[in-house]
Amino acid sequence: METRHSYRVVAWWTSGKTGLAKTDTAPNAIHFTAPPEFGGMEGRWTPESLLLCSIAGCYTTTFRAIAEYSKFEYSDLEVAVEGTIQKVESGYAFTEIAIRPSLSMHDEQEQARGLRLLHKAKSLCLVTRAISVPQAFEPHIQVAHAVGAI
Numbered sequence: 001m002e003t004r005h006s007y008r009v010v011a012w013w014t015s016g017k018t019g020l021a022k023t024d025t026a027p028n029a030i031h032f033t034a035p036p037e038f039g040g041m042e043g044r045w046t047p048e049s050l051l052l053c054s055i056a057g058c059y060t061t062t063f064r065a066i067a068e069y070s071k072f073e074y075s076d077l078e079v080a081v082e083g084t085i086q087k088v089e090s091g092y093a094f095t096e097i098a099i100r101p102s103l104s105m106h107d108e109q110e111q112a113r114g115l116r117l118l119h120k121a122k123s124l125c126l127v128t129r130a131i132s133v134p135q136a137f138e139p140h141i142q143v144a145h146a147v148g149a150i
Contacts, residue, residue: 010022017033032045032047048083055128063117063118066124075106083133097133101140115139
């Protein structure tokens with residue numbers, strides 16, 4: 001496996017209150033705008049939401065890779081990511097990002113291992129490692145009992 005990888009996104013402002021972003025790795029462009037509270041349009045992705053999406057997507061793919069490598073079985077992983085933006089001395093900035101993975105699994109005996117893997121995914125996720133904003137990490141695990149089980 002190569003030790004260096006490059007990624008490229010091109011964004012341009014088309015007109016009015018919307019822009020487009022495109023990458024060579026995906027067939028469709030993304031329409032984006034500023035958040036409505038900053039004069040943008042409703043119903044479009046914003047750079048702020050795309051950043052949070054990047055964190056959630058990176059975390060889930062990192063966890064999947066670690067779980068697969070560790071032969072860890074789970075039934076579902078949902079990751080909610082919330083960001084807080086506040087006015088600071090130099091303008092607006094993200095002041096906190098909360099990452100809340102919720103892992104569903106069937107084997108109650110594997111909960112501690114699942115929690116370790118959730119933490120490991122957080123420490124290895126490339127996107128969260130690239131962000132200097134304080135990040136709260138609040139993992140949750142639930143054991144799903146099979147239907148008809150006692």
